[in-house]
Amino acid sequence: xxxxSQHNHHVILSEAASLELGCNYSYGGTVNLFWYVxxxxxxLQLLLKYFSGDPLVKGIKGFEAEFxxxxxxxxxxxxxxxxxxxxxxxxxxxxxxxxxxxxxxxxTRLKVLA
Amino acid sequence: xxxxxxxxxxxxxxxxxxxxFWCNPISGHATLYWYQQILGQGxxxxxxxxxxxxxxxxxxxxxxxxxxxxxxVDSTLKIQPAKLEDSAVYxxxxxxxxxxxxxxxxxxxxxxxxx
Numbered sequence: 736x737x738x739x740s741q742h743n744h745h746v747i748l749s750e751a752a753s754l755e756l757g758c759n760y761s762y763g764g765t766v767n768l769f770w771y772v773x774x775x776x777x778x779l780q781l782l783l784k785y786f787s788g789d790p791l792v793k794g795i796k797g798f799e800a801e802f803x804x805x806x807x808x809x810x811x812x813x814x815x816x817x818x819x820x821x822x823x824x825x826x827x828x829x830x831x832x833x834x835x836x837x838x839x840x841x842x843t844r845l846k847v848l849a
Numbered sequence: 850x851x852x853x854x855x856x857x858x859x860x861x862x863x864x865x866x867x868x869x870f871w872c873n874p875i876s877g878h879a880t881l882y883w884y885q886q887i888l889g890q891g892x893x894x895x896x897x898x899x900x901x902x903x904x905x906x907x908x909x910x911x912x913x914x915x916x917x918x919x920x921x922v923d924s925t926l927k928i929q930p931a932k933l934e935d936s937a938v939y940x941x942x943x944x945x946x947x948x949x950x951x952x953x954x955x956x957x958x959x960x961x962x963x964x
Contacts, residue, residue, distance in 0.1 A: 739891075769952070778852070779892075779940070779955040825891050835947050836905055837882070839891035 737762040739828050741840035748816050749848050756811040756843050758826030768809040769827040770800055771839075779825070785809065786831075796820070818849045851875065853956035855941050861962045867929035870959045874922070874943030880904075881918055882953060883926050884940040892940055898924065899947050928961075936963045 740759045748754060760766065767786040773779045783794025790802040800811045809826060826840040854873040862868050874881050879900050884892035895914065897905040900921035909916070913932070918924040928935055938960050942953040 741891075771955075778957055779942075781952040784952060827891075836897070837894055837953065839884075839893070841889070841891045 737828065737830065737836075737838050739826055739838050739840040741824075741826055741843050743843045744841065745844050745846075747846045747848065750818055751815045752847075754811070754813040754816045754820070754845070756824055756826075756845070758809045758811065758840060760807050760809070760826075760828045760838075762807075762828065762830060765831045767829045767831060768800075768802060769829070770794065770798070770809075770811050771825045771827060772822050773825070774822045782811070782824070816845075816847050818847050821845060821847045853941055853943055853954050855939075855956035855959055857959055858957060859960050859962075861964065862931055864933055864963050865930040867927065868931055868961065869925050869927045870939050870941075870961075872924045872926070872941030872956060874924070874941070875954055878943035878945055878954070879921070880944045880947040880951075881924050882940075882942040882944075883916055883924070884942065886938045886940055886958070888937070895926070897947065904947060931961075931963045933963050936961060 738761045742757045769784045770782040771779045772782045783792050785792045785802045793799045798813050802809050823842045823844045825842045829837045856871050881898045883895045886892045895909045896916045898918040901918050916926045938958040940958045941956045944951040944953045
């Protein structure tokens with residue numbers, strides 16, 4: 736069965752530190768990949784997505800992610816975090832055949848200290 | 850553009866009672882999803898509708914959960930009877946279509962507590 740792993744459950748950083756959140760998936764076929772973010776008290780919203788082309792994708796608020804097909808990974812990065820990046824981050828994978836089922840990871844809770 | 854609406858926002862019930870949640874997706878969105886998010890976990894897909902037809906309900910506990918999307922717009926999710934382990938946030942999301950490149954738009958969720 737398909738699955739998504741996010742290895743960092745809680746991350747605490749100081750402002751201006753660099754961020755990298757890991758995401759690995761298990762599925763042998765073609766997938767589309769997403770990062771969603773949930774700020775405190777707000778809805779889940781899309782941060783960025785990859786479905787073809789350049790494996791380095793840029794999203795909102797300075798976030799980027801790199802798809803490495805050989806490693807089944809889609810890690811999220813930001814060179815310099817801000818206090819406002821405090822949120823929970825979810826990686827999601829959707830298969831490109833069949834029922835197009837979304838599978839979410841367990842999430843990473845990021846806290847940025849001012 | 851109005852977002853995905855859900856009600857109620859919070860619900861507390863006793864085990865073995867029944868409960869229903871309502872979702873109104875973004876206008877024009879053909880695909881509607883219900884997710885269950887237990888504390889400390891990611892959203893788990895319960896059921897996916899394409900217009901008013903079910904695309905995937907493989908993870909829906911059909912002995913107690915039911916969902917419908919009449920007329921391909923609003924949807925309701927029902928639990929009857931509820932168990933303690935059903936305590937979770939129930940999220941509704943919609944997308945233009947079910948093709949995998951379309952992003953999902955999430956509602957605020959309904960937080961259910963079963964005592």
